Amino acid sequence: MSEVFTFLKGGDAPLLIVADHASRHVPADIDLGIAPHLLDDHIACDIGVAEVAGLLVEDLQCSAMLCGVSRLVIDCNRDEHAPGLIPHISDGHVIPGNEHVDHETRLARFYRPYHAALEARIAGMGQPFILSLHSFTPALAARPEERRPWEIGILYNDDDRGARVAIPLLEEEGWVVGDQLPYSGRLLNYTMNRHVEANGIPYLGVEMRQDISGTAEGQRRFARVLARVVEQCRAALA
Template sequence: MSDAFTLIPARESNILIIADHASAFVLSDIDLGMDPVLLNEHIAVDIGVAEVARQLCARTGCGAVLGGLSRLVIDLNREEDSPGLIPTESDGHPIPGNVDADRHARINRFYRPYHAAVTAALDAMTRPFILSLHSFTPSLSSRDEPRPWHIGILYNSDDRAARIAIPMLEAAGLNVGDQLPYSGTILNATMNRHAEARGIPYLGVEMRQDLVRDEAGQARFADYLAPVMEACRNALA
């Protein structure tokens, strides 16, 4: 057991789902100094991701490593030296409790165990394929920016799975953002480390949060993603 992650072991599968921002949990000994209501919002957690990941694991037998605490405590999808690793604001909301946070303590307590768990899960697989699962808010408080996409596909240098997934998702009737709502060439830390640096094929997915807030939407996106990740795995892993 670890506060840093939840592990779902794979059952006869070489697909691993990695979800950096799957939880809004904040331990009782960490005071962020902000309204706890905000822990239900997009700044604290990738809404819907944990539920979609669990459905995909149950349906396909794939495994998962799910981030176990809020991205406001430490952002697992950042490099260790990134200024945003322990955020002091998010989408216009200050996080005063992080201003003087012990950076090294949080890295050792949460960040390194999480990434060690990802490494161990991948090492236990033969020719693994990764589904990196995130979700994005349809609207930001800090800027006026239209976000009409139902789903985004992100990557850095390795776009092999993206080229398979995008036409499949479009054929399912989705408005697909290619490197939208932001680019994986800018923010792709976990996949740069565990996929691209190791030559492991992967698909980076961003689901729009208003579409995966409820059980029906989560089941619908599991329906969309299950055949896509299987097709990518079969072609690339």
């Protein structure tokens, strides 16, 4: 298996799920200098994303590309020169192993091959629809007073076509939906900006709240609703 990405295929539907933060994996030759339990925390990966992506791949008979390393190694959803690309601190936790790391080495080993593979995959699909899948913590440890009530956040930059279809559908099904919440896709949307918006490809950017996506039942709930919504977005934007 590639250390750069995991590719899942359930069928040939022209739909690709992209998950930049699906893995908590840290290669054995990289020492982040953190307690092992932090690799199960939200700072290491988007909790529940890999599982929901796997369910959707089967339900929708589509494919998925999941980044193969933790965002504590390198954050593939950021520009090469962005602050936090290789984080020194995350939600109050210092990452000492990243203080003196050679950025070019990690870019060459993980980041650039991931984006090259993603670019090639999308280019070979013809007329794809992309589902960008993330998750968010109900509260940051550094700011516990700021609770996040949204169950699903919809993110986009300039292209809000998928968002405008998805948001009312999700609200009709009883979900508490954040439009550009808890993060703004105008600030944190690098992978979609580069590979999708820049090429006029229709997509939907979704963030799932981790107290739901972190359980097997929550993963099934998200997969069921997203399968319906994504299919309606695809049909509306075809």
